[in-house]
Amino acid sequence: MTANLFFEDMNVGDEIPNWSRKTGFMNWNRYAAVNDEFVPFHMDDEAGRAAKNEQGAFGMGNLRYAYIVNALRDWIGDEAEIREVGCQYRAINQKNDVLTVVGKVTEKKVENGENLVMLETNVTNQDGDATCPGHAIVVLPSKT
Amino acid sequence: MSESEDETLVTQDMIDRQGVWGGERTSPPIAESDIRKWAIATYWPEKPPAIYWDAEYAAGTKHGGIIAPSDFNPFAWPVDRPTRPAAANTGQGGRGRTGLNGGQTDTYGVPMRADDVIRSRSRLKEWNERQGRMGLMLYTFTETEWTNQNDEMVRTRISTGIRY
Numbered sequence: 536m537t538a539n540l541f542f543e544d545m546n547v548g549d550e551i552p553n554w555s556r557k558t559g560f561m562n563w564n565r566y567a568a569v570n571d572e573f574v575p576f577h578m579d580d581e582a583g584r585a586a587k588n589e590q591g592a593f594g595m596g597n598l599r600y601a602y603i604v605n606a607l608r609d610w611i612g613d614e615a616e617i618r619e620v621g622c623q624y625r626a627i628n629q630k631n632d633v634l635t636v637v638g639k640v641t642e643k644k645v646e647n648g649e650n651l652v653m654l655e656t657n658v659t660n661q662d663g664d665a666t667c668p669g670h671a672i673v674v675l676p677s678k679t
Numbered sequence: 680m681s682e683s684e685d686e687t688l689v690t691q692d693m694i695d696r697q698g699v700w701g702g703e704r705t706s707p708p709i710a711e712s713d714i715r716k717w718a719i720a721t722y723w724p725e726k727p728p729a730i731y732w733d734a735e736y737a738a739g740t741k742h743g744g745i746i747a748p749s750d751f752n753p754f755a756w757p758v759d760r761p762t763r764p765a766a767a768n769t770g771q772g773g774r775g776r777t778g779l780n781g782g783q784t785d786t787y788g789v790p791m792r793a794d795d796v797i798r799s800r801s802r803l804k805e806w807n808e809r810q811g812r813m814g815l816m817l818y819t820f821t822e823t824e825w826t827n828q829n830d831e832m833v834r835t836r837i838s839t840g841i842r843y
Contacts, residue, residue, distance in 0.1 A: 604721075
């Protein structure tokens with residue numbers, strides 16, 4: 536098994552590959568099914584409008600969080616670890632939004648024998664709006 | 680609404696519960712199919728990585744077998760259904776009864792695997808109030824710990840709840 540990334544190759548300012556999904560009921564209903572998250576305003580336009588979202592039903596914050604985890608996993612590969620992920624839900628995920636996870640390395644250090652890489656992350660929509668500012672820490676293998 | 684009604688959304692119940700661990704739960708054993716379905720749903724419509732569904736591939740990785748995505752929830756689909764306040768389901772209600780998910784920070788330990796049984800406990804950590812677009816807004820921070828059957832830390836979450 537080979538690693539996707541090595542700690543030595545990381546530099547502050549490096550960006551993770553963009554990870555995108557066009558979102559709507561096909562995504563939300565599947566997520567509701569596995570997470571048992573059948574909240575009316577995620578399932579039904581009328582309930583979404585009743586919750587003061589004029590465009591109707593809207594996506595789950597938890598699914599946006601999953602997209603961040605997935606973007607990190609796809610980037611670091613299976614020989615590395617996701618140590619921490621945090622985010623704030625600042626905007627609603629509307630139907631047909633194209634969400635893109637973005638991230639940039641802000642720091643790298645060795646702590647307690649672990650090769651830690653810190654990132655700032657976000658989830659932007661098709662208009663470039665930042666909907667979910669956050670951070671992440673991953674643990675990468677070393678070449679030595 | 681009078682000014683006195685707008686003074687605080689903090690309740691005596693919150694004050695009593697601050698820092699007190701509770702809400703203890705134990706998950707059913709995680710099934711490999713739970714992990715596979717979770718990965719398919721969260722990667723939809725693309726194919727999820729093999730580490731989440733291909734035992735032969737996963738055996739050759741540092742993990743030595745299939746692991747669950749970090750965000751996997753082993754507590755979904757309890758037989759005894761939790762009751763939710765009506766306001767939490769609709770996003771509507773009276774003053775202080777509209778709830779929003781403000782976000783979270785998760786710190787991960789060992790990964791979850793098939794046959795793991797996860798124990799959870801949580802406590803209200805702290806809160807603050809501030810004036811926002813919707814009037815007085817209450818931000819609560821809840822800490823939740825997950826450990827597995829070997830008492831290994833799986834995940835610690837600080838979640839932010841917003842009420843107005």
